[in-house]
Amino acid sequence: MTELPAALKTWFDARGWDLHPHQQTMLERAGAPALLLIAPTGGGKTLAGFLPSLAELAERPEPGLHTLYVSPLKALASDIRRNLSTPISEAGLPIRVEDRTGDTPASRKKRQRADPPHILLTTPESLALLTSYEDAGRMFAGLKRVVVDEIHALAESKRGDQLMLALARLQTLAPGLRRVGLSATVDDPDAIARLMARHPDPCEIVEADPGPEPDISMLVTEERPPWSGGGAKYAIPAVLEAVRQHRTTLIFHNTRAQAEIFFHNLWLANEEALPIGIHHGSLDRVQRERVEAAMVRGDLRAIVCTGSLDLGIDWGDVDLVIQVGAPKNVKRLVQRIGRANHRYNAPSKALLVPANRFEVVECVAALEAVRDRDLDGEPRGPGPRDVLCQHILIAAASGPFDADMLYVEMNAAGPYAGLTRAEFDACLDFCATGGYALRAYDQWRRIRQREDGLWELRDPRSAARIRQNIGTIQDTDTLKVRMRGRGGKPLGEVEEGFAATLSKGDTFLIGGQIVRYEGLREMVVEVSRDAAQKPKIATFMGTKFATSTQLSDRIVRMFQNERWPELPGHTAEWLSLQREVSRLPEPGRLLIESFPHDGREQLVVYGFAGRNAMQTLGLLLTKRMEEEGLAPMGFVATDYATLIWGLDAVSDPRPLFDLERLEVGLDTWLQGNAVMKRTFRASATIAGLIERQVGGQRKTGRQATMSSDILYDTLVKYDPNHLMLEITRAEAMRGLVDFSRIREMCQRVGNRIDLLRLERVTPLAAPLFLEPGRVPIQGSADERLIEEEVTRLLDESGLAQVDAPAKPVWRVPW
Structure with missing residues (x-):
């Protein structure tokens, strides 16, 4: 036609x-x-x-x-x-x-x-x-x-x-x-x-014709960005001025907590009382719909938001998009830019607001990538098998099925084109028996094979339970938040873990307003309004993005320029000073700096592998350093570097980056770690081993965690080759710990590792000392510090000998 x-x-x-x-x-x-x-x-x-x-x-x-x-x-x-x-x-x-x-x-x-x-x-x-x-x-x-x-x-x-x-x-x-x-x-x-x-x-x-180039630039402010942090509070006056000059502005943030903080600060500075709203996934649905309706009517001048407004919904007459914080991913930035001037052949207009000094570099790199139409993306790999197990149960719920035909059907799906029959049969057996360690329990024997060879549900009534638990979105364990009193207004949700830290009288932000925690009633957080100026911030789960591989590579290539006229003067001077006193990272090489500071030896690894991978690298390197007797004491990680502090200087870093030893260390660390249990819970829920909905009632996060932890420990002890443990390890490696980027980094640099011994903190390392999320290491450094203190006290008292304290175990509270 x-x-x-x-x-x-x-x-x-x-x-x-x-x-x-x-x-x-x-x-x-x-x-x-x-x-x-x-x-x-x-x-x-x-x-x-x-x-x-x-x-x-x-x-x-x-x-x-x-x-x-x-x-x-x-x-x-x-x-x-x-x-x-x-x-x-x-x-x-x-x-x-x-x-x-x-x-x-x-x-x-x-x-x-x-x-x-x-x-x-x-x-x-x-x-x-x-x-x-x-x-x-x-x-x-x-x-x-x-x-x-x-x-x-x-x-x-x-x-x-x-x-x-x-x-x-x-x-x-x-x-x-x-x-x-x-x-x-x-x-x-x-x-x-x-x-x-x-x-x-x-x-x-x-x-289609890609249309005109977007009108996108970095917001120029009189005040310099701070060295660290993600709030971009310094840019509030300039952002308000941009809002005044446009009809409707979307102000995007990478996390819900950052959106709440920025909205609060923006509102405090909004002396003209411009109509400004907030929109993110943790807010009550009624509040979100109210904001959406106001956008469509053109009643709002600005909306502080997250990925909840990323996609193709045409909300009103938006003529400016502001991205606060480095976008981390060029493709996501292009998607967000497209919310402005939502018309064919009309250029989108956007401003980037770096939250700190390093993000200035990342924002400029992202701008260049957008202009080059250089989108980033990571290969997904084969389709995950927990989703496959759920699909088998869905097929059984619809009626008896032939396994051979279902396998052919699944092979026709793009993500599962490489699925082997053995992998399919393992998932089929899991749905039929629960696996070797669980086959004695009827609750996990969900399907069976009939005499005619077809597979069906063992109990037809289980179809309803399967339908209640369909889906792959793993909601954070959250509690509803309401205003106190009969018929109190619903405000949204906060994480169970955050709610557990609250005491009566604590204040936090939700929906742009400060509320006071009054108590927990029937699994609902009850609050009242509060006029406090400095609230305790709700920790929304959301997605904590890592800088993409392509954008990280572009940043390192930018470092190789002689000068940086595209950067603000203060940032260009910062990079020039780094080049004078040390080096800038180079493609195909790994830069490591070593210097004393605050009575400790500091080691900075510029891996540019993304936050998750650099966090994992910190764990693995401190474990390797402990094995080498180097007494690490802690680390902190960002998207681009890992800072480790300890008692001894590293003279040769190459043995620390032995890929085989790193993988062994990762396996050892993962076996009993909370990361694995969290990943197991998510995959086991998708695969149907754990039900979040039973009889129309949703289990609490604590109930789900207890049952999944018991299952995990049982399988590790009695069936270490269980399908769900294989899936869990693959998911943890790909997601939370992002080991593939560590592996790629090690393979790319090989032995091209440059260790520079310096006298003091370098310009590029300085922001790391201000970074939150420092992870202490309890190991041989504790023993040495204790011994030194004991020796000092004994010398002062005149005693000659003392029994040495027992050597503590290396462990990380994460």
């Missing part, structure tokens, strides 16, 4: 619109098995994805589900429904569009299964739930097209893996199904295309 039906063409003509070239191309290639459209924000890519469906339905409006739209956000699905209603109603098309998310009433969900609309808008979790019902085959039999919006956001997480397995199931139920992926920010189009395709079928890539 290459032409618009008459009704749609009339609608376009009435508005004076013509199809963009990429929209025409999507219409012409509507029959392709899979398409990936890469188009700039505001370029009409969502309409381009729907045009073939609207055209087909306008000519042949047959009953039943024709098109399924999947987005990462519930709010985005609702926004698309509103936007689609305009051309459908004004063109007089007989098309019914509905959304289905966690907020949809149960009565409507039930009706949608019996009488589905022509176009259904949903999320990966709701789609997985729909495929688990016995009537899924009837509901999806006539499905013609699936449109996946913001595919780049889903491709980076387990939600994307789950979605691709669901699409493979839909392809079995509707063999002629056509797939469409939409995105504005794709670093590797071929990789996303492979993800979208039904393996081994190809996926065609359609790239």
Whole structure:
């Protein structure tokens, strides 16, 4: 189909619109098995994805589900429904569009299964739930097209893996199904295309004109950024001035806690009482919706926000985006920039606000990457097996299945194209028995094989429990926060761990206001308003981003310039001074500085591997130093460096970076560490070994942690080769400890390690001494300090001998 039906063409003509070239191309290639459209924000890519469906339905409006739209956000699905209603109603098309998310009433969900609309808008979790019902085959039999919006956001997480397995199931139920992926920010189009395709079928890539270059720069302030910290309080006056000069400004932050702090400081400085709101995922839904509605009406001049407003929702007349703090990832920055001037061929306008001195360098590097259209991304690797286990249970909930056919179906999903039969069978056995150590317990024997060879649920009633626990999003263990009193206003959520630290009278920030903790009542944090000026800050979990590999490499390459005219004078002078007294890090080499400070020996490793990896490197290097008798006392890590302090200077660092020894040290550390237990809990919940919802009631975080810790310790002791332990180690290595970046660093530099012995702290190392999150090491340094103090006291008292204290065990309280 290459032409618009008459009704749609009339609608376009009435508005004076013509199809963009990429929209025409999507219409012409509507029959392709899979398409990936890469188009700039505001370029009409969502309409381009729907045009073939609207055209087909306008000519042949047959009953039943024709098109399924999947987005990462519930709010985005609702926004698309509103936007689609305009051309459908004004063109007089007989098309019914509905959304289905966690907020949809149960009565409507039930009706949608019996009488589905022509176009259904949903999320990966709701789609997985729909495929688990016995009537899924009837509901999806006539499905013609699936449109996946913001595919780049889903491709980076387990939600994307789950979605691709669901699409493979839909392809079995509707063999002629056509797939469409939409995105504005794709670093590797071929990789996303492979993800979208039904393996081994190809996926065609359609790239739109990228449009004009964004108007993006770094905010110039009279006050210099501090050496460390993430609040950017110094920039508040300049940010307020930028807000005054624009209609609506989105002020993005990397974490929810930073957003709360900045909003509080911004409001205190807002003497003109400009209408400013705050929006993030820990706030109460009603409060978020109130802010969203105010944005659409144009009532707000600025919104302090997080990733909750990253994606393609068109909230009002935004003409400026401000990113506070280094973006850490160029692709995320491009996505956020696109929220401003959300129109085709209109340049987006954005300002970057570095929170500290080093982030000035990172922001300039990010600006250059945006101008070069150099997006970053990390390879995802094979699809995780905990998601695979959940999918097997979903398949069983929908009815008996043939294992051979299910394996072929899973192999057709992009992330699982390399799945071996042995890996599949291990997951199948896990779902059937729980594994060797757990096979005696009925609660983990969830499926069985019938005499005819088909697999089914051992107890049909367990289907309801499986459906209650579908999903890959691992919510932080949180508690609701409400104003004290009957019918108190809900404010949002805080972490259980944070709530446990509160005493009556403590104050903290939530939703931009300071509240006073009054007590815990029926698992709800009760608070009252407080006029304090310096609150205790709520620790929202959120995502703590690490600087991407590509952006880190660009920063190191920038260091090689003779001068830096693109940097503010104070930052350029800082780097020049570093070059004079030491060196700047170089590509392909590892710079290490050693110097005395504050009565201790300091070692700084400039690895530029991201915060998680540099934190892990600190743990492993201090363990290696302890083994070498170098008496480390503690460390602190940032995205670019790890600072270690101790009693002895390091003369040869190369043995410390022996990759094989580092991996052995990591394995030893991981075996009994809280990181592994936390990772196990997340993967075991996804795989169905641990249930968070039972009988419609959600377990508390403490209940879930206790049961998962008991399971973990049992498997480690009695079944160390259990599938869940294999999955846990792989997830910990890839995620929380990010060992792959340490491995890549060691392999890249080899023996090209430069140790500089210096007399004092260097300019590049100075901010590390101000960094929070210092991790103390308890080991031989404690013993030596104790011995020295005991010797001093004994010398003063005249005693000659004393029994030496026992050697303490090396351990890290993390």
